[in-house]
Structure formats: C-alpha cells, structure tokens
Amino acid sequence: xxxxxxxxxxxxxxxxxxxxxxxxxxxxxxxxxxxxxxxxxxxxxxxxxxxxxxxxxxxxxxxxxxxxxxxxxxxxxxxxxxxxxxxxxxxxxxxxxxxxxx
Numbered sequence: 001x002x003x004x005x006x007x008x009x010x011x012x013x014x015x016x017x018x019x020x021x022x023x024x025x026x027x028x029x030x031x032x033x034x035x036x037x038x039x040x041x042x043x044x045x046x047x048x049x050x051x052x053x054x055x056x057x058x059x060x061x062x063x064x065x066x067x068x069x070x071x072x073x074x075x076x077x078x079x080x081x082x083x084x085x086x087x088x089x090x091x092x093x094x095x096x097x098x099x100x101x102x
Contacts, residue, residue, distance in 0.1 A: 037102050038102065041098065041099040041102045042099065044095055044098070044099070045092075045095050045096060045099050048091065048092045048095040048096075049092055049095075051092075052088050052089060052091060052092040055088045056085055056088050056089070059081060059084050059085055059088065060081070060085075063077055063078070063080075063081040
C-alpha cells in the first residue's frame with residue numbers, strides 16, 4: 001500500500017469518526033424538519049400540470065386531425081374540443097386550489 005492511499009484511507013476514517021459529532025443536534029435546540037406537505041403539494045401540482053399539458057396537446061391534435069378529415073363537422077368538433085379542454089384545465093386548477101389551501 002502506498003503512502004498516498006494510506007493518507008486517503010486515514011482521512012476517510014477520520015471523517016467517518018467525526019461525522020456524528022458534526023451533525024449532532026445542538027443542546028436545547030429543536031431539530032429542523034422538512035415541510036413534506038408543501039413538497040407533496042408542489043409535486044402534485046407539477047404532475048397535474050404535466051398531465052394536463054399532455055392531455056390538452058393530444059386533444060388539440062385529435063381535434064385538428066378530425067377537422068382536417070371532415071371539414072363539414074368542424075362546428076361540433078370545436079364545441080366538444082373546447083368543453084374537453086375546459087374540463088382538463090379544471091382538474092389542474094383543482095390541484096392548484098389544494099396547494100394554496102395546504
């Protein structure tokens with residue numbers, strides 16, 4: 001074993017021995033806790049927004065494709081598309097309201 005490897009191992013052992021003391025809680029102090037509710041709410045909002053964006057993209061693509069195939073039915077297709085996109089967006093808004101409540 002070379003001297004360099006021996007010094008690296010000695011430094012690693014010293015770091016492992018001193019780590020519990022350096023991360024110990026202060027006397028009389030309360031431990032900091034992570035706000036998991038806020039983290040979960042933000043994660044839920046991100047997932048809902050991503051899912052809503054994907055759903056709206058697929059709905060838009062399907063509406064454009066069906067209008068291109070049958071231009072005579074563009075009125076009912078547009079109406080169904082607007083209602084569908086509004087419902088998709090409302091799900092994301094529900095999650096946003098839950099995030100604000102939490």
